Amino acid sequence: MRELSLHILDLVQNSIEAGANQVTLDIVEDRHTKDTLVIRVIDNGRGMDEVTCQKVLDPFVTTRTTRRIGLGLPLVDMSTKRCNGHLVVTSTPGHGTVVEALYQHSHLDRPPLGNIVETLKSIVIANPELEFSYCHTVDGAVFSLATKQLIEILGDIPLTQPDVLVWLHEYLTSNVMNLYK
Amino acid sequence: MKTIEDLKRLREQVQSETRVRQANSKQIIVGMGTCGIAAGAREVMSAILDEIAKRKLEDITVRQTGCIGMCEKEVLVDIMLPGEPRITYGRVTTADIPKIIVEHVINGHLIKEMVVGKFTE
Numbered sequence: 001m002r003e004l005s006l007h008i009l010d011l012v013q014n015s016i017e018a019g020a021n022q023v024t025l026d027i028v029e030d031r032h033t034k035d036t037l038v039i040r041v042i043d044n045g046r047g048m049d050e051v052t053c054q055k056v057l058d059p060f061v062t063t064r065t066t067r068r069i070g071l072g073l074p075l076v077d078m079s080t081k082r083c084n085g086h087l088v089v090t091s092t093p094g095h096g097t098v099v100e101a102l103y104q105h106s107h108l109d110r111p112p113l114g115n116i117v118e119t120l121k122s123i124v125i126a127n128p129e130l131e132f133s134y135c136h137t138v139d140g141a142v143f144s145l146a147t148k149q150l151i152e153i154l155g156d157i158p159l160t161q162p163d164v165l166v167w168l169h170e171y172l173t174s175n176v177m178n179l180y181k
Numbered sequence: 182m183k184t185i186e187d188l189k190r191l192r193e194q195v196q197s198e199t200r201v202r203q204a205n206s207k208q209i210i211v212g213m214g215t216c217g218i219a220a221g222a223r224e225v226m227s228a229i230l231d232e233i234a235k236r237k238l239e240d241i242t243v244r245q246t247g248c249i250g251m252c253e254k255e256v257l258v259d260i261m262l263p264g265e266p267r268i269t270y271g272r273v274t275t276a277d278i279p280k281i282i283v284e285h286v287i288n289g290h291l292i293k294e295m296v297v298g299k300f301t302e
Contacts, residue, residue, distance in 0.1 A: 165233060175182070
């Protein structure tokens with residue numbers, strides 16, 4: 001995948017398919033001191049036992065029944081390894097899973113974060129029952145979003161209401177841009 | 182810069198108008214498995230949301246789903262209109278979205294040449 005944002009969308013979809021109704025996404029960029037970019041997806045899905053957890057980076061292992069190979073996590077794993085990084089998957093059956101991908105921020109092969117705004121819009125709008133929190137830090141500047149807060153404000157107005165869509169797009173775009181100032 | 186306060190104000194404005202129309206909403210579902218995402222599902226999703234905002238469509242629910250096993254036909258977009266079978270369009274690109282929204286979602290006409298599946302639930 002060309003963008004880390006696409007991997008993020010994929011990881012969150014994994015969480016949803018594991019039955020999660022709460023997902024937290026943390027992106028931590030440290031461009032100067034540690035030179036790292038960390039993506040962490042934490043869910044409260046059904047989790048995996050130790051044996052399955054060790055096998056998830058193998059493309060020939062999947063929980064899917066429609067097809068026998070799963071490429072999501074192996075693709076992330078590959079991209080981290082190209083950039084002096086790593087992928088760590090930790091899971092507790094019945095409690096949930098944490099997926100953490102680390103990249104050397106300045107590495108030439110590191111895919112760009114890409115269009116995180118469209119990834120967030122897709123997650124937030126197309127999964128209204130998901131309690132999703134996002135926290136993005138760039139060298140100490142922080143932007144966070146929680147769907148719970150949005151839904152509390154909106155009440156019975158759906159996130160697909162056209163004016164709400166426009167607001168969400170502008171809100172995310174300006175706040176994410178602001179992180180890199 | 183847009184703020185949470187703007188959203189609160191927006192809610193006051195739209196509250197009265199929207200509530201009535203939600204009961205019988207039309208659904209658009211985009212396949213967001215690894216296969217869908219790699220084929221451009223996020224861009225298709227963005228195009229759908231843009232079209233809803235542009236045409237001010239109030240009665241549409243947008244959802245995402247995982248891989249359903251037709252990976253070679255991604256991006257898959259399903260349209261469910263109230264009382265009608267679920268229609269699956271395959272190999273959808275952003276360029277197809279205005280047509281699907283206008284012809285099918287708004288006017289209720291199938292775009293036969295793009296249909297890859299039909300499910301009666």
